[in-house]
Amino acid sequence: MTSEPLAVEYYVPLIMFLIMGAIVPIAALAAVKIISPLKPNRRKLSMYEGGLVPIRDARIQFNVQYYLFAIVFVIFDVEVLFLYPWVYIYASEVMQRVMVFGMNIAVFEMLMFVAVLLLGLLYAIKKEALRWV
């Protein structure tokens, strides 16, 4: 295995996989177009809504509370993203040299970072931001 900083060759096969992943369903859809009958009418194409005539637009407005989930998610997902590079350095020699309260500096800093975020989570829970409506 080569030890280049950016090993492009690992990512080259992904292009082929992407194309292959697209070809399979497109081929299936093309085959269906050829072999299956097609006689559409209005009744057939109308959508299902409990057996009744659909009422109003289907794209209803969702409660704004729902989007608070998304906002909290962004915060915590970025936290997780910061943890990934941390995995590589936390046990390295350099980090072992500086000790804070008996643990190495990388671990201590990550603990602080996570603790602050957990406080934020507690606040969000207390404010009922994470309540399903």
Place this chain on the structure above:
Amino acid sequence: MDLSAIIEPVSSWIDQEPLIFALIIGLIGAAIISGVINVGAMAVVWMDRKVMGDVQRRFGPARVGSRWGLLQLGADAIKLFTKEDSIPIGADKQVYVWAPIVASITTMLVAAALPFGALNIGGKEYPLVVANMDISAFYVEAALSVMTVAIFMAGFSSNNKYSLLGAFRGMARMIAYEVPMGVCVIAVAVMAHSLNLVEIVNSQSLWYAFAQPLGFLIFTVALMTDLGRVPFDQSEAEEEIIAGYTTEYGGIRWGLLYFQEYINMLLGSILLVLLFLGGWNGPNIPLLPPISPMIWFALKLIIVLEFLIWTRASLVRFRIDQVTDLGWKWMLPLSIVNLAWAAAVGLYFA
């Protein structure tokens, strides 16, 4: 073994020409793995039906293709392929058509970086993986969650209230469990000192399921929600919202979405085996040294799949608010606790 005489020059050539090798392995790998995961998912569908039948004291498929019902899926495929292909009025046509394709691309991209076992040739293990990247655990976990985008595309474009509800539920559920799942992957990487799935497997002299039981539990639950298996299938809860995001899908388009879910289940189970159950590690089986890692791998994989099907048969569906609550208020703090445990053990004992 004579095989190692062939492999040595090949591997030295690989080191010299990595880019050409990547192109070749990409082409061959894409063809082979596409076949493997599709056949594998067919086996999973068959297993799902048979085990569900067993649990519910009935036979399951038993007519088409001998008394084991082996060709039932073929019969289903014929039915789906000859069915009329209709797109509902008012649907967002482009998005509606692309949703199953995006799902299929997602599963293929996940499969690209997953090791599908290993072969033991001449005392050396060769993992069967196409893109053996340094961050494959991160990559696989990220690619798995793109499936939610496909689900949202399908639900949002259908112009149906039930579909939309399913899409919103799917998104909220994924959001709630993505973070604990990511933290669990990090906890594993902290113990293994690597994000490469092959190295993670090789570092498991003690399975991580035993080294960090809490993480194993959280990851299993998060995986089940990610795969949308009962008790976490709120996005297609048929008793509540007809069929959720697939309500307006029919024929082969529905078939594709359904099948991608099973492929996803297969790949997710493989990920679970690799991260927590020691992958292909196991004692060498006499007489069959080259494929003994494969046997262990297949054995663990079947047990995990059986477990997933069994939970589906025995548990009831949670409400969506219970699921999001469980994810945010229990899983997330507990996964952080598990990370602290993993960091402590990884620093001082490993």
